[in-house]
Amino acid sequence: MKDQSALKADRLPRALIAAVATSGLAIMLFILFFLLKESLPALRETTLGELMTGAFWYPTAEPAEFGLLPLLMGSVSVTLLTSALALPFSLGLAVFLAEVCPSALREIFKPLLEILGFFPSVVLGFLGMVVLAPWLQERFSLLTGLNLLNASLLMGIMILPIVASLAEDALSSVPRDLRDASYALGATGFETTWRVVLPAALPGILQACLLGVMRAIGETMVVLMASGGAALIPRSVMDPVRPLTSTIAAEMGETPIGSAHYHVLFFAGLLLLIMTLSINVGALWIERRGRKWRT
Amino acid sequence: MKAMKILVTALFVLTLANGASFAGDLSMNGSTTVLPIAQAAAEKFMESHGEVTISVSGGGSSNGIKALIDGTTDIATASRFIKEKEVEAAVAGGAYPVPFGIALDALLPVVHPSNGVTDLTTEQLRKIYTGEITNWKEVGGADQPIAVVGRDTSSGTYETWDEKIMAKEKITPKAMVVASNGAMVQTVAQNKLAIGYIGIGYLNDSVKALAVDGVTGSAETARSGLFPVSRYLYMFTRGWPEGDVLNFINFVLSDAGQEIVASTGYVPVR
Numbered sequence: 406m407k408d409q410s411a412l413k414a415d416r417l418p419r420a421l422i423a424a425v426a427t428s429g430l431a432i433m434l435f436i437l438f439f440l441l442k443e444s445l446p447a448l449r450e451t452t453l454g455e456l457m458t459g460a461f462w463y464p465t466a467e468p469a470e471f472g473l474l475p476l477l478m479g480s481v482s483v484t485l486l487t488s489a490l491a492l493p494f495s496l497g498l499a500v501f502l503a504e505v506c507p508s509a510l511r512e513i514f515k516p517l518l519e520i521l522g523f524f525p526s527v528v529l530g531f532l533g534m535v536v537l538a539p540w541l542q543e544r545f546s547l548l549t550g551l552n553l554l555n556a557s558l559l560m561g562i563m564i565l566p567i568v569a570s571l572a573e574d575a576l577s578s579v580p581r582d583l584r585d586a587s588y589a590l591g592a593t594g595f596e597t598t599w600r601v602v603l604p605a606a607l608p609g610i611l612q613a614c615l616l617g618v619m620r621a622i623g624e625t626m627v628v629l630m631a632s633g634g635a636a637l638i639p640r641s642v643m644d645p646v647r648p649l650t651s652t653i654a655a656e657m658g659e660t661p662i663g664s665a666h667y668h669v670l671f672f673a674g675l676l677l678l679i680m681t682l683s684i685n686v687g688a689l690w691i692e693r694r695g696r697k698w699r700t
Numbered sequence: 701m702k703a704m705k706i707l708v709t710a711l712f713v714l715t716l717a718n719g720a721s722f723a724g725d726l727s728m729n730g731s732t733t734v735l736p737i738a739q740a741a742a743e744k745f746m747e748s749h750g751e752v753t754i755s756v757s758g759g760g761s762s763n764g765i766k767a768l769i770d771g772t773t774d775i776a777t778a779s780r781f782i783k784e785k786e787v788e789a790a791v792a793g794g795a796y797p798v799p800f801g802i803a804l805d806a807l808l809p810v811v812h813p814s815n816g817v818t819d820l821t822t823e824q825l826r827k828i829y830t831g832e833i834t835n836w837k838e839v840g841g842a843d844q845p846i847a848v849v850g851r852d853t854s855s856g857t858y859e860t861w862d863e864k865i866m867a868k869e870k871i872t873p874k875a876m877v878v879a880s881n882g883a884m885v886q887t888v889a890q891n892k893l894a895i896g897y898i899g900i901g902y903l904n905d906s907v908k909a910l911a912v913d914g915v916t917g918s919a920e921t922a923r924s925g926l927f928p929v930s931r932y933l934y935m936f937t938r939g940w941p942e943g944d945v946l947n948f949i950n951f952v953l954s955d956a957g958q959e960i961v962a963s964t965g966y967v968p969v970r
Binding site: 550 | 762763845847854858859870873874876878887892893894
């Protein structure tokens with residue numbers, strides 16, 4: 406009798422948790438459905454080929470041209486350059502914090518790093534506009550300092566703390582036994598870090614990198630303010646670019662609901678979702694592989 | 701003590717409910733270009749009409765008109781006239797939009813203060829923006845490339861520039877794009893090679909305004925129609941305005957209202 410009532414009492418929280426979890430999932434599915442519903446009519450106004458390969462973005466001209474290629478290339482180039490600039494630094498910082506840094510110093514650095522991760526992107530964008538842009542223009546005698554490099558530098562500053570902090574967690578969670586065993590075999594500190602700790606933490610490190618990359622793809626404010634906003638396929642790192650995110654942010658507000666332009670902007674959102682989703686799936690795959698590999 | 705608490709709470713709730721049920725709530729939405737006028741006018745109006753609260757937001761001309769059509773705003777501000785399609789949608793929704801021209805705006809081409817060029821023709825401006833002219837020396841300046849800065853294609857400012865200067869020709873894809881008048885001033889002030897355009901209300905000492913076709917952009921030249929890049933700014937109401945909406949529109953068009961228009965850097969209609 407007593408057992409049964411305990412079971413009953415157990416059932417309520419379980420149902421509650423299930424309800425909360427399902428509603429969360431339902432909201433996500435609803436957002437996905439809404440995105441699809443609003444973006445697919447774009448294919449009625451223009452073709453998928455024109456969207457993906459068109460080189461010109463004139464959404465309000467007569468006739469309108471909806472070439473998403475320059476915007477897509479804008480997003481991809483900013484993300485790649487950001488990764489190339491920030492990931493090596495982040496990983497170096499993570500290794501330094503986890504392996505080299507004396508623990509007293511680390512107690513100061515780690516929280517500092519985590520606070521830096523919350524730096525508002527609009528402040529960074531503003532710095533890019535009034536400090537970095539004029540300096541870049543002066544230094545390299547460019548047409549404009551608002552360009553791919555500027556946006557990538559700022560975004561690098563933004564994702565560096567995130568990636569470094571997560572990668573440091575991954576490195577620190579490598580069991581002490583592994584290091585001890587390595588030292589016992591006569592390995593030096595460098596050999597231990599390079600051949601034992603890093604490979605063991607690799608899945609976590611890769612995940613940290615992918616999270617950083619995803620943040621870079623989705624970031625809007627920094628690119629809106631600092632990337633220059635020209636819908637061009639960039640030829641050099643000094644060219645201004647216009648990523649998908651800043652295009653949506655700048656244009657959605659004044660676009661008539663239900664127009665072709667409106668649907669194409671949603672389609673751009675769908676592209677962003679597909680990009681981040683595939684990276685997410687990649688991260689999951691790496692994690693699963695890593696788990697199998699470790700056991 | 702407890703009764704006291706309940707009483708206070710009840711009173712508080714009552715006042716809240718009371719405030720909400722007052723008819724004196726006006727909402728105004730639309731063009732960011734009209735925003736400085738709308739904000740200043742709303743503040744002044746609320747000073748003299750204590751019972752009326754006006755909420756002002758600026759989501760863009762099209763947004764404002766959309767809100768007017770949906771009935772979610774009482775007054776839509778716009779930096780362009782209402783389009784035929786929008787009138788149809790409004791009438792279908794049971795509201796006939798009524799326009800009031802409340803101010804004039806002149807769009808000024810702006811360059812960095814160090815730029816030697818002082819005057820461009822409409823033709824030259826168009827060619828700079830189509831990408832045909834790429835060097836300042838072609839228009840009488842130093843031998844330096846031109847950094848063309850435009851506005852996002854859905855802004856009212858872009859539409860006016862497109863209509864008055866571009867004559868429907870396409871702006872070069874090399875043009876940088878900024879998302880507001882403020883960002884335009886910021887960008888041009890930081891770049892010696894840049895040319896951009898702003899509403900007259902946003903001009904300050906950090907940038908230099910150019911004359912167009914030999915006419916300096918000013919209140920007088922805009923109102924007389926001499927300055928080629930000027931346009932009317934509007935407030936639209938749902939049907940002929942009544943009550944507080946009518947009072948507010950009358951206030952904006954009164955001498956006091958037009959003084960506000962002038963003080964925010966725009967051109968009064970009279």
